[in-house]
Amino acid sequence: MLGAGAVLGLLAACSGGGSGAAPRPTSSGDGEIIVASGLDVTGSDGVRQQLIHAWNLTAEGRKHPARLLELPGGADEQRSQLLGALQSGSSQYDVVNLDGTWIPEFAEAGLITPLDPQVKADPDVIPSVAATARWKGHTYALPFNSDVGLLYYRPDYLKAAGFDPDSYPAAGMKWSGLQTMIRQLDTVHAEGALPGYQRGWTSQLAAYEGLTVNTIEAFASAGVHLTDPDGHYTADPAQLKTGLDELRDRAGSEYTLRGALSSYEAQSLSDFTAGRTAFLRHWPYAYRLLPQSLGAGQWAVAPLPGDAVLGGQDLAVSAASPRAAYALELAKFLTDPKSESCLLQAGFAATRDSAYRTPPPACPYVSPPAGSSPSASPSASSGETSTMPRDGQNRPLYASGTLRTALTSAVQRPRTPYYGAFTQALQSVVHGWLADPDPPDTDQVARRLDTALRRALAGR
Structure with a gap:
């Protein structure tokens, strides 16, 4: 207190x-x-x-x-x-x-x-x-x-794979560019480097709202939108197939950490800090937590490739x-x-x-900018010293650039009074498909998802 x-x-x-x-x-x-x-x-x-x-x-x-x-x-x-x-x-x-x-x-x-x-x-x-x-x-x-969804990454891993961590991930990079980097990381790992590394990226793909967010980000990146501003369903099976193909390309075992299909926020963050993956899709609050586990040069943040969900x-x-x-x-x-x-x-x-733009007020429970006192102020929430990187205005160092840019360009999930039914229907179909070791073809899944979403978004 x-x-x-x-x-x-x-x-x-x-x-x-x-x-x-x-x-x-x-x-x-x-x-x-x-x-x-x-x-x-x-x-x-x-x-x-x-x-x-x-x-x-x-x-x-x-x-x-x-x-x-x-x-x-x-x-x-x-x-x-x-x-x-x-x-x-x-x-x-x-x-x-x-x-x-x-x-x-x-x-x-x-x-x-x-x-x-x-x-x-x-x-x-x-x-x-x-x-x-x-x-x-x-x-x-x-x-x-x-x-908003953000991409956290390991600069030390990128450097080991021959990438300049100050230049990659590049602004505006597409998902295909991220996959190229992951393939190079896999090659370096196979040669004996990166001993703790397992797969290129992870996210929150358990059957809960995290899966919905990841699905909408993949769909939006592929140009697929499910509703109009009033919540009326606007997609069809052909569009859903396009979105599902994009999601499968992201969540397939070639690129995605084993266990991601059961990961929530905490598990995916733990996998990243343990060095099992080079890239992590997560939320802004991870920026505050990562310095507690990783040192300078072991983590950084960039906008997500493609669209990010608000x-x-x-x-x-x-x-x-x-x-x-x-x-x-x-x-x-x-x-x-x-x-x-x-x-x-x-x-x-x-x-x-x-x-993000004007000189901020001083808030006594927030740690002061680096160098303003012999040691950082204790956090009111934990009693521990806050080591979150900050700019000279005591804002998170990435806030005025990466975070603000991501927020202004973010996409929304469907706006509908039936959101609870919508997200449950989507999670049920998509998670079962991703987790199936012998999944049906995407056309079949798209038709099933179309039926489920059409009913959910009509309140039936």
């Missing part, structure tokens, strides 16, 4: 609140504002909790204090918990931190409150990110923290909240420019362009 002086410093640095009128106070009851969220990747008492602390020291926060409630389990389990609570009419949550793909489902079911006209379009929010908070022309949430969470106000007016003010505070800058410094992908 921060001491009183540190929290006051955080308040000065990261507060400011939002502007604009709150909803009419027809739901402005007393009591704590409960924010329901998944686990904070910056750890216990991490940046989200610290921003809640900062709100509680504002004049508004002293009258209407907030509490962060972290839900256990993965994204699918969290979605089920939130759906169950809100569908029952429970008022136990006031603000819900939703994956951007869930907004249409929760909005269509009337579980979250439309925020317009109180929330206006904000040009500072990255356009691709801002779109996750809207559905059918209305704003239902405020983008809190974003996410992730992230948005803050919505529960339709059952008796404190909706104050809940919206809290959501504005947590997503204002100063708060977003603090999120970026802590390792999240910020949703606002200004966080």
